[in-house]
Amino acid sequence: ETGVTQTPRHLVMGMTNKKSLKCEQHLGHNAMYWYKQSAKKPLELMFVYSLEERVENNSVPSRFSPECPNSSHLFLHLHTLQPEDSALYLCASSQDRGSGIVSHEQYFGPGTRLTVT
């Protein structure tokens, strides 16, 4: 596979469930991101990992928990979500630094459409 992949593509969960979203990038990048996209709102940056360290956490509720075990994989663990958390969750990657190449171009995966009931 190439690019950025995400699973599952669609997820319906109850407020008491625990689930995880998975992202994998095949671009050799060293930075990965989680975004939330709700209708009529700009993309909201949730978390940034650079060189496997979390470098940004935009006041995201603790019911969202990221994990980055290596530079190619990123997870978003979900628990006790609220209906307002229903949205498209997008993963992206970029080349942050190292190897003399820096590009802030971010490439997105297809997203996970999350519905919380």
Next chain:
Amino acid sequence: QKEVEQNSGPLSVPEGAIASLNCTYSDRGSQSFFWYRQYSGKSPELIMSIYSNGDKEDGRFTAQLNKASQYVSLLIRDSQPSDSATYLCASKFSGGGNKLTFGTGTQLKVEL
């Protein structure tokens, strides 16, 4: 609050015309700008990046950057119905680390 502003549209243009999409940004120190295309129900797709004042052309797309006016635009020549999508403008603000700030997007409709 550093922001990126776009007119939400919809912008309607006839097939074959030039579509002009505009974006302004608040941080004078911004250095990097990006245009993404997002089809309904899909994820954003990077179509252009621009870092220097002036024009940058790629096929039917031309990005224009004017840092003095804090303005970036995207021109689509010979618009096709397949260009109908929402176009997101994004900027990397100075001191923002890896963060890109996105506008709300402009919906483009290319009509037959």
